[in-house]
Amino acid sequence: MNPVLNKTGADPWVIQYKGFYYMTYTTNDDITLIRSKSLVDWNNAESKLLFKPATRQPYSTDLWAPELHKFDEKWYVIFTADPAGDSPPLELEMNCEWNCPAVNHRMFVLQSDASDPWTSNYTYKSTLNTFDQFAIDGTYFEHSSGLYHIYSCWKNKFDGWPANLCITKMENPWTVSSTLEERQIISVPTEPWEKTPYNRSINVRLNSNEGPQQLINPKTKQNFVIYSAARSDNRNYCLGQLELVGKDPLQLSSWVKNNASCVFEQNPEESAYGVGHASFVKSPDGAEDWIVYHGMKDPINGWSARTIRAQKFAWNTDGTPAFPKPGYGPYPLPSGELS
Template sequence: MPHPPQPLIEQRADPWIIKHQGRYYFIASVPTYDRLEIRTADSITELASAPAITVWSKPAQGPLSELIWAPELHHHDGEWFIYFAAAPSRDIVNGLFQHRMYCISTKADDPCKGPWSEPRRIETPLDSFSLDATTFRHADQLYYLWAQKDPKVPGNSNLYLSAMASPDRLSGEPVCLSMPEYEWEKRGFLVNEGPAVITHGQRIFITYSASATDENYCMGLLWADIGSNLLDPRSWQKSATPVLQSDMPHHVFGPGHNSFTVDESGSTDLLVYHARTYTQILGDPLWDPNRHTYVKPIRWDDRGFPDFGHAGSDTLLPRQTPQ
């Protein structure tokens, strides 16, 4: 029986890697959910041993004083932004945590040094549980893509897309792109969350995560033609089956909350995701620290669609430090 593959970075969930001017930056949720930290290195594998530099810590009280989740580091128009979610407490109200979405920014060349701004809330039309925001630019328009609870819709969260007037402000009416409808999106909880965007050929793809954060967690896929109106839900199609799920033979469970980057040559697209190596979790899976970061290459099939393979195969390993 094969052993679980070695993760690239241990105990880092919701991983995000961005390549900027030839250098890699890594940010993720830390097990204590209390801060934002960045690592940087010349290669992806060197991120494993790079020092983690804290750039912001949660205050002792207030709306951002608990559960700092799913940060992403983006660079827009010469300025760095970290988008993340935070809650005023760990209380669950009406079956949900109380997260809202925020960002901090810096004009520094090096995001590890800052200084960073005070957090600003990203306002959406619904004042409800919301998290997992990402941004992307397409056809000269900046977009904001996130997960949120609609009180009128059963379940925990749906996926929404909006144009942005600026990197910290939406414009126009958001549209709902996906909500849990298939059985594999409803295991434990009705969840669509953690979206990520990649463009290939004539299509733009959105991956997302579904179901509870245990071994049922898995990845789904949406796609649209690059020339279509992305704010028209009819432009988007949805896979009826998950595109990455628990890999029982390799002992990699609950893969999801992914991001995308490219290798050092810029020629190979890479999938960045978290997963566990066991299923015996005591209590709520959110308090189990052992969601690890994995990275693996993406194969594009003859139709131009991504083939992510198995969650436990072809993963990149940390670079070994010479003794």
């Protein structure tokens, strides 16, 4: 079964809508949407180009981790990009404490012109306010108190490292309402498994929290953020877990991190390494929960070795997600999917 797409791919985002699964993933040069009736076979999926940026724009290059979301009968694509191929001018980068090629990465939003994700046209809507600071892997976090933006951030503009998780309040899917003072850092890579190399003790360079995704337990309604930790071209890349236990997502005390270990990590016995940047979706009949993620079979080749995989997961008795060991299968088809 795995990989579910026989080509290089990373940062998969999958949703289910009216009989189809829709996927976006990092292509670097554009934003492409594919759709399939099958959750576990995307090789014959239909493909549609949503957005090809013009040159010399803040979002012209390095388009990463696009996600497709529906709000009020419109579809929005939130994505990361930068203006110049991850190569800031020396005069700018020399302000950083560490080498920081990503200093110009920011978050952007596209909007559809209709209510159907496939037939719609998509146009640039806005730059999300991240206070003119590094921002990647942004996602929407929905809560009874409103809509939020959670993304990977630096504490200050020229920190370079570590990469943390930040949250801000939103007025709508393209407008951040929080100020810089109201922005909250809710996770910092302080645990051994969040560092690169593992348990790095010399400095914070390469330590990362990124790729956050909201996950709600369908029975208990516990609200989690599952995020990627360590470094994405490394065999130790894995998933960590935050749980929202308070009423205000902008309060640090409202969040509890599972500090013990990764909740989803490499499985050397099956040569499944560097597993991370996941999204979550139901089986066709809604009976099962599935994780869609990327990983590597050959961790020596870094980013170019990543492929997209999918597996069923369950829930622990305490309401937390119980992820499987990553592997290649074969696994039973998702419940309700025809062979």
